[in-house]
Amino acid sequence: MEEYLERYRSIVGDAVINHLRQLARPLRGIRVVHVNSTREGGGVAEILHCLVPLKRALGLETTWEVIDGNPDFFEGTKKMHNTLQGNRLSIPAPMLKNYEETNRRNFERLEGVLKEADIVFIHDPQPAPLLGFCENRRGKWIWRCHIDVSRPHRPVWNYLRNFVSPYDASIWSLSSFAQVLPHPMYLIPPSIDPLSEKNIDLDPSELEGAYEKWGLDPGRPIITQVSRFDRFKDPLGVIEAYRLAKEFIPLQLVLAGSGAPDDPEGAEVLEEVRIAQGEDPDIHTLLLPPDAHRSINALQRISLIVLQKSLREGFGLTVTEAMWKEKPVLGGDTGGIRIQVFNHHTGFLVNTPEGTALRIRYLLRHRDKLHEMGKKAKDFVRQNFLITRHLREYLTLMIAVTHAATDRIELEG
């Protein structure tokens, strides 16, 4: 187990690993449970796959439980997710009843684990009502909200707030995502795992293979956006920016994303992208399976510039991933992109296709600057957005919630 943490030593350095070990000392032996609604797919599961074994490596008895539900439950929670992010939909009462009932059933299954835990982390709205069923709990319960609830559909937020207010604390990715709740609202941005398939260093032969696999020309610059086919990611704006820049410099564009077959909007947007792409052989629209982590890794690495021209964004971990691969990022001036992309340092914030095209031309004209910004971007991620920083903040939070709620906690010995 110890070795799991040691693998990060060569990436983040001795001081960071030693710091984590010392910080975790007072927490050794405590029972920690994470609960979410899926073992595979999505950013939450990705983070837990890494965070749970790291906590174990530090001596915390950590388990990960997943709630189950019928298709109606997941349809309801998907609706809830969308409305919390601003869509004005109503959720039918039977769906909400099923949401609560599913949580009650899951609580009965998990009761022993949840009641015995010292700290319970409940991720996102799906399992939020579990706390309400846990009478005589001994541990601290923390609700981890991974989504942007800055402008929710109020009736749905008011409904959910009844379930999350009684928690001992909540965690948000950015202060601008948070709604006011009657308990401490901790701020912990997400992170990437540098050793995951999506981020690990790749062999040069694998990168060469990627050119061939996707029909890309290694001799001409490649710019890439990796994202779902979603209007908020503005893929049409990306194509427009590419066209404007291509008038001045030879260029290839990759738009890579995964699409769920049951996502009607995704299919619609993909169709719009294909129409906009027309007959241009240098635009490569790739619909990849959700587990194509290594392909995404390779595509980001063979690109000169990575784009994330979102009109609205959560944290934007695709930005973090690209920066870790020493790519300057042209990112939409929104959400978490703003705390990652700094003009002239790690990329440029852009607002229009014209602005994006201008920055593409600038970076391709000034290759030394492009490489310098890429190196700075990687360093910035190393210091701020790797899983080790995320782990440090979780440990700090766990110490904080198990001590008196003072501004300053001095640990003995």
Place this chain on the structure above:
Amino acid sequence: MENPFIVRDCALIAIATGLRAQNLRELSNRIREVPPACIYYHFWGGLLRAKFDDPEFPNDFASWAQHSLHDKRLAERLAIINPLEFENMEGLRRELLEVVDERLDELDIPPWVETDQQFHFIRTQIVVFDTGMQVPYPRELMGRIQSFSLGSIFYHFIDARRRPPYKIDDFSAWLETFDGRYADLARSIQAIDPYFTNLHVLQSELKDILDRHFQG
């Protein structure tokens, strides 16, 4: 080892207060009411979190005035506030209010920002813990300083100034207990301006000063 330097470490975590300001008047009102840990965070928290514009705008208030309010005059005045001059956060709060309120007096209409550019007041919790490491003599600090975590650098060089004997870092305070033998070294360390930099650079500067002193 009669008087070792006991190396401690710390970790900071940010907490949203839910308080926000959308114009300069609101900023002033909020500054009056937020907890001291909030003022601390917005002046010093930048050293321990993701930030790139710190050399130019060393505190969050100045940065917001420049980038969101677009009030350059106010940004300059806020940026020059030196938090090291104040023994506690209340003194710093008064100075901050003085600058903001003076600017409000100069303007007919308080400048405002769009919703997604609001100033979010954040406070900190700090967890301090022992590393088990002790440095027996000043010369040994030279070899050890690079192995300190950034949390240790923050705790001993920044956070120390709000603990007795106040306004002095722990390294200098320790060196001054050696009957004047390390007075020059202590003075050199005290001369480091910790405000327009980051913790990596501070750590390197400390190392350079120690190297120069002990190795010539």
